[in-house]
Amino acid sequence: MPELPEVETVAKGLAGAISGKVIEHVTVNRRDLRRAIPDGLEKRLTGKRVKEIKRRGKYIIIEIRGENTVILHLGMSGRIRIYAPDESYEPVKHDHVILSMRDGSKIVFNDPRRFGMLYISESKDWQKDLPFSQMGPEPLDNWSARDLFQKLSQKKVPIKNALLDQGIVAGLGNIYVCEALFEARIDPRRLSSSLSLEECDSIIKAVKSVLERAIKAGGSTLKDYRHVDGSLGYFQNSLSVYDREGQDCANKQCGDKIRRITQSSRSSFYCPSCQNAHNN
């Protein structure tokens, strides 16, 4: 379940491996992912040079010289594996796309659950395309409490759901929303429109803090996620509430236990004592 820190880690790994390099051959084994891999992808990318790799929300943006931008989303279970020129590539189940670079390295996109996407932007400027045209701010860039407060003031959904909405802020998923709300000491059930400007500021600080620490740790490996070299992230060891139902609250003086509830048929984890639901 890659969220911003995991996607950032993969994007950085990809950038180091293929920026400036030429794609010599493209193999697509299976096209029917969440969004079909477009026919013609092979032709359009063969012989092209990779310009730059970026990240926007949970998407990896691969800019190509002389072609529109390649958009990659890892879905839930997607992985990118990079094989150095001297490494031998042994195909495994669910290897859907293989980019063979001119220097002999290979980039493999594997996705068992097929929730991922790999396509080419329709417009010259990918940012004008959906979903980017509708996407909220990058939480680590210029995300302001004023902006969040303004957006939440019209929302009648719990704050947990609002933060998962990519139009409010980009890149957050279930894990980091739970963690950030714990750190901001805000109950996930609080109505979005009930939050004060100060509370929005707390949320922003908590989100930034948890994302920055997770990126430093190389992301969280719960099930599927791996770095591009196959190694693991280790931020899962630093999670305070996510998947810790029944365990002691991380605040030592608290003494309460982490609770799991369901919101919009998704699990939320929180500490009933530290995350107080006054003002609902």
Next chain:
DNA sequence: ATGATGTCCTGGGCGC
């Protein structure tokens, strides 16, 4: 228009 619910998909974990 907004929010709630259902759908896609596979592997892993669980109970019996």
Next chain:
DNA sequence: TGCGCCCAGGACATCA
């Protein structure tokens, strides 16, 4: 050991 069941969840479709 093996079978069936349920769960994980990001984005999007569909419904009220």
